[in-house]
Amino acid sequence: MDMLLPSLSLSYPKVAGKWQNCRKFLGTNRVAKMCAFTPSNSKKKTVWIWTENKQVMTAAVERGWNTFIFPSNRQDLALEWSSIAVIYPLFVEEGRQIDHEHKSVAAFAEISSPQQLEQFQISEEQADKVVVNLLDWQVIPAENIVADFQGTQTTVLVVSKTQSEAQVFLEALEHGLGGVVMKVEDVGAILELKGYFDRRRDVDSLLNLTKAIISHIQVTGMGDRVCVDICSLMRPGEGLLVGSFARGLFLVHSECLESNYISSRPFRVNAGPVHAYVAVPGGKTSYLSELKSGKEVIVVDQRGMQRTAIVGRVKVETRPLILVEAKVESENESYSILLQNAETVGLVSPLHGEGHQRTTIPVTSLKVGDEVLLLLQGGARHTGIEIKEFIVEK
Structure with a gap:
């Protein structure tokens, strides 16, 4: 699997080229901020999108979410979307997610049992970023993950299929996880999640009484x-x-x-x-x-x-x-x-x-x-x- 995408820059020069143009247009700092992870103890939460629906992509970009996850065999879709929007594509490999330069961005794990969750570990070089797919269960594992990673610099994002599911992860044990990966094919889920964040944004500002x-x-x-x-x-x-x-x-x-x-x-x-x-x-x-x-x-x-x-x-x-x-x-x-x-x-x-x-x-x-x-x-x-x-x- 490590040799599946030896160089996205070589295999898909337009994707890599568009990313380099994005750096020139936005500036290195703005690109870094757009794609950076946010510490899990911060109020701001990270949102990535996992979809093959163009309408979902458009809705997400319009709401400021530019990081998209693609299967390793859908580089063609990443290329197509990069030609019409400024996006940051990530690709799923075995046990990790890589960017267009084949650099590891996050660890990736699918967990379906308490035993797997208890044994879950990530390597030191990936210790600040991890995406977890909890499959058919969510509330208690989310709370366990929040407890396990509290006080660390690790940002944990959990795959969610609905806004209500994402809300569970974002609010678990009051602090919540560092973010979510919305794996959806329905535009409505994106709109609902944006509405949720808009309501919560009120908390970040003082009312002028x-x-x-x-x-x-x-x-x-x-x-x-x-x-x-x-x-x-x-x-x-x-x-x-x-x-x-x-x-x-x-x-x-x-x-x-x-x-x-x-x-x-x-x-x-x-x-x-x-x-x-x-x-x-x-x-x-x-x-x-x-x-x-x-x-x-x-x-x-x-x-x-x-x-x-x-x-x-x-x-x-x-x-x-x-x-x-x-x-x-x-x-x-x-x-x-x-x-x-x-x-x-x-x-x-x-x-x-x-x-x-x-x-x-x-x-x-x-x-x-x-x-x-x-x-x-x-x-x-x-x-x-x-x-x-x-x-x-x-």
Whole structure:
């Protein structure tokens, strides 16, 4: 097998030539970055594509994934695709993957049993890169691999056939593996994986929360309010972004704090009435009434750090409500939210330098002049997506 492709540069000069032109056009550093592995303990994940479908190739390249794996007998396909797109082709050999210069890029192993996984080893010269095909099983082996390679410089990519399968590998034991090889012939799988990364990219950026001053408080009547129970524990300062209008979402604190009234429930946010908007991944909003088990929401803290959480349960119950309005000093706009009138429901306060910080203000203790945190954004929404159009909400 080592002599099967003695020199891709000689056997397929156009492929090698196109790669050299790619280096000249993009520059050595950019090419290196495009094809480099990412350490498994980094947030950024590596994606390679294994396909013989031209539409899948096009969709992947358009989304920034340029590394493609080919069987050793499909050099003709690599040549054809290299003539229409800037790609980095790799070829499967026995126990490894090689590039166009016949250099070993990664070890390759197919594992179908716990015994094979336990015995799995890679040579020292390939110790920083490995592609694993776990065949018909995934979750526990993925966790074992994450545990085995933690603290090393080895990047492990696992072959996946669907977005949901890839998600298991990318999130195993919280940190996940270094990346995935999407072995698919369906364009939809590429689009779904890109959507997954787009939603997770929210976590890499801080939200710009704005200080607002409470301007009006009014006890109203009864309404159907929503408690959102997520599948994660929240810490002091964390909650959900909720508001009557999408243009201004209040940071509503979780029930993680100890209280004289009820036991701490660090998985819960008493979020507001059914009509209210709540922030969800991808820069979108959802009505609280639309949330259900399995959906995702954005959890945010006082600094604006955000993370994605899965909804485990939603409770809708009729409770007394209180109207809260706030204004930002630099503008005349008024923002409002309705919340259950209860001591365990609170809004998050801004940070003020070092020292003791007030994390939350219960709505029952709110006063005109108190400061709370808002997320300001465009007001017009269509199915939760921000759009540019004239709109008046009051």
